[in-house]
Amino acid sequence: MSNLRTLVFFATPPHDCSYLPDREATTMFVDPRANVDKKLYSQLTALGFRRSGSHYYRPHCEHCNACVPVRLKVDQFQPDRNQRRVLRKNEDLSCRMVPAAFSERYYRLYAHYIEERHRDGDMYPPSREQFTSFLVDGATDSWFLEISLGDELAGLAAVDLLDDGLSAIYTIFAPELEDRSLGTFAVLWQIEEARRRGLPHLYLGYWIRECRKMNYKTRFKPIEALRDGHWRELQSD
Known part of the structure; x- marks a missing residue:
């Protein structure tokens, strides 16, 4: 079972931001091979991650911190x-x-x-x-x-x-x-x-x-x- 210490993360190449015009975005993803159970998912959410299908992600933009988890x-x-x-x-x-x-x-x-x-x-x-x-x-x-x-x-x-x-x-x-x-x-x-x-x-x-x-x-x-x-x-x- 995966945990926060063993997780591997990947970052996408910069791409057009979906929310703010004329800005680039980078997204950090949890390794899709990781076994994310409810406990780990809860910990990731408290750290600002979101789930989309089987992917867990959060913004990781070098020059922008406009996306704020709430x-x-x-x-x-x-x-x-x-x-x-x-x-x-x-x-x-x-x-x-x-x-x-x-x-x-x-x-x-x-x-x-x-x-x-x-x-x-x-x-x-x-x-x-x-x-x-x-x-x-x-x-x-x-x-x-x-x-x-x-x-x-x-x-x-x-x-x-x-x-x-x-x-x-x-x-x-x-x-x-x-x-x-x-x-x-x-x-x-x-x-x-x-x-x-x-x-x-x-x-x-x-x-x-x-x-x-x-x-x-x-x-x-x-x-x-x-x-x-x-x-x-x-x-x-």
């Missing part, structure tokens, strides 16, 4: 006025956690979401192989949060269970339900699930101050940022 302190969270409005708006939804696995039903929602909202991104065009390699492969203690409106699947959130919290991997939803703010709703649901399980944190991935798409993360407070190897409360504008 996590929410679950026991201190109180929804603000807008978040309470989102909860009220979605009282008619039903939610359940199921083991992460491929299904045609999930894929149809995924493809619809990518085609409508991310045609300009590197996930377009969607494919079943892409869905599986991104959201199913490499699952350790991994789950899908099904969000349903009646008999219809309205949203799907990939969630990993860690030793010290939940890790929010990715959320998709039916584009025609955009006014329900299902991305925010999924985070709020995961906060309550972490609280129900007695877990202290919800990991929300990376936050970039200059990236408007990530502004929503700092609306969940108190949120902590990993800087210089220490988690401290993020003071955002």
Whole structure:
């Protein structure tokens, strides 16, 4: 079994940054041959790594530290006025956690979401192989949060269970339900699930101050940022 002391890491060549224009990025990956169990995955997440399928990675850019790992302190969270409005708006939804696995039903929602909202991104065009390699492969203690409106699947959130919290991997939803703010709703649901399980944190991935798409993360407070190897409360504008 691998551990932090025996892990080998690799860095990609510099490539165009996906978030900030006119910048290059370098990504550090855990050796894909490593046997990463839940304990090691939890340790890596606390060090700022994320999971994408069977790959564990974190930014490793020579001249940029814009990508900041963030996590929410679950026991201190109180929804603000807008978040309470989102909860009220979605009282008619039903939610359940199921083991992460491929299904045609999930894929149809995924493809619809990518085609409508991310045609300009590197996930377009969607494919079943892409869905599986991104959201199913490499699952350790991994789950899908099904969000349903009646008999219809309205949203799907990939969630990993860690030793010290939940890790929010990715959320998709039916584009025609955009006014329900299902991305925010999924985070709020995961906060309550972490609280129900007695877990202290919800990991929300990376936050970039200059990236408007990530502004929503700092609306969940108190949120902590990993800087210089220490988690401290993020003071955002």
